[in-house]
Amino acid sequence: MFDFYALLVLAEEWEPGLSETAINSLHQAGLSRLRLGTDNWTAAFMNPQVVKLAKGAGYLVASYDSYDTGIPQGLNDSWLTAQLPSEITEKCHIIYRG
Known part of the structure; x- marks a missing residue:
């Protein structure tokens, strides 16, 4: 064990x-x-x-995460990193293909 x-x-x-x-x-x-x-x-x-x-x-x-995720200025400006709101998550997906 x-x-x-x-x-x-x-x-x-x-x-x-x-x-x-x-x-x-x-x-x-x-x-x-x-x-x-x-x-x-x-x-x-x-x-x-x-x-x-x-x-x-x-x-x-x-x-x-990064700030460069297509979030409009004025939305989530107080976050240290870009946490996507649900309305953006549904329209914008970030995909890594490495």
Whole structure:
């Protein structure tokens, strides 16, 4: 039986998702190409050293969303990232074909 408790970390040792510890752990696990998503642009903006480390490991760091989604000016201006209102979601789909 697998011991999941061995994977747990004390709350005092938690770090934000975008951290040097996380990047180093992913790299040491042999993961050489990843897209690391942040919940908004401020996570990467506030951690430039971690972004540089991630890029050096071969990772792409980007927020899950962007401002360039075709939302008319004046609608959702207060959001940190572009969260589509339902009337736009129904008419405008963002599709990645990579």
